[in-house]
Amino acid sequence: MKIRIDKARCVGNARCAAVAGDLYPLDDEGYIAVAEIDVPPGSEDLARRGARACPERIIVVDDTTT
Numbered sequence: 001m002k003i004r005i006d007k008a009r010c011v012g013n014a015r016c017a018a019v020a021g022d023l024y025p026l027d028d029e030g031y032i033a034v035a036e037i038d039v040p041p042g043s044e045d046l047a048r049r050g051a052r053a054c055p056e057r058i059i060v061v062d063d064t065t066t
């Protein structure tokens with residue numbers, strides 16, 4: 001499973017990292033640091049929760065890839 005993030009629209013409120021800090025790395029200013037994440041097996045639910053926590057709805061879960 002992959003996560004894609006529209007980094008340019010991140011507002012830096014760190015909600016994703018508050019839910020799943022190991023999956024969603026932030027830069028020094030609290031903005032998401034990566035545009036794509038390979039979700040490790042077993043972390044799918046956590047990744048989905050982090051995605052749902054983003055009020056900007058810029059974190060997209062891609063279930064079609066392994």
Ligand code: SF4
Nearest residue numbers: 010011013014016054
């Ligand atoms: S929750 Fe969304 S807007 Fe907030 S830091 Fe994470 S990606 Fe950016």
